[in-house]
Amino acid sequence: MIVTDTDKLLLTGSSLPFCNAADPIETSVTLDKNKQAIFGYAQSGVVCDGNVELTENTTITYVLVQSEQSPKGLRLTGAGFTNPFDGHIEKVTVSSDGQSIQLENNIENSGVSKYQFILESEENDLLLVSPDPQVINKGQQPPM
Template identity: 65%
Template sequence: MKTVSKLSAAILTSLLFSSAAIQAATQQQIDAALAPVKSAAMLQATLSQPSALDALGDELPAFIASIQFSNAAGQATFDNSQLQTNLTATEVYQILALFGQQSTIGQYPDALAYSDTDRLLLENAVLPFCSADSPIKLRVILKNDNQVKFNYRQAGVACDGNVELTENTSITYKLVHTKRTPKGLRITGAGFTNPFDAHIKRVTVGEDGQSLTLENDISNTGVSKWQFIFSNDDSDLILVSPDPQVINRPS
């Protein structure tokens, strides 16, 4: 009976994940189909009246110049660098919604959060896994309430810090400093929930404390939960990150 129960639970879990994935895909299709702006003509009509685009201010001309539409589906592509700074999460969401891309709000973790709506949008955003293909850029930001926020970006795209691996490889994280990064922030090591499970076989910290590389052992499958360990010039206390994960899952 226990075996049947476990199997039933596994099947149910699989169905729930599949259902969630289908619902997400369907919602994205609905958003795209109902997008108010799907052509250059629609864009010009939107620009002729007040709209969410007004929040871009002086950045609006550069953003508009970067927009291109697919002839087949009317899907818009654009340079999203103008959406990365000085806009609230709500403003970013409303601009994305014009093009049916509001589900990508998770790609803008640095959007300003002044209202409960801003915070709700950012807290519920689902980010993709990072990969081992290129360095993962880590930003550590000290917010106005003295809480620390960690975010990850790879090739200009936000990701959640977790990596799923199917072979032996190395994962490199690099610190990126901003005006809101704690002064003198340095990586001093990595702490593991269980350092004896052998999912990760080696950790190397760069001499300047600005990078960390993990090497995995794919023969030991499973999830390794760990934390960055930092030192900084503003406090004698050690700073640790929320748990990123490395998942060894052979193909």
């Protein structure tokens, strides 16, 4: 039974679409029965892969969505980069409550920038690191 756009993607075997940088990306972290963290990304109820593809300077916003299966007191503390010197992301800002993070992109540097979110919770003193979403800078597109 197809109920949502996400159902359509899953039933057709399609890969998840990129997220749209124009809207906040809802980021969820849940724990499975073995206490393993599972990250998910969505926009307007449609699952996306956490990655964004850009053709202009943009601020990408990820918003943490809490659920009963989320670690207690989960909050974002920052982002780590596989290459922080590539010039794709110029600035990272975490909200004072740790529930959102913004990444300011510089489109002048084409290519891929991979990053991981760093989170903490009240459950222990260890830090949680996300799988790596990425920004794909396609470069500026010529005006039409």
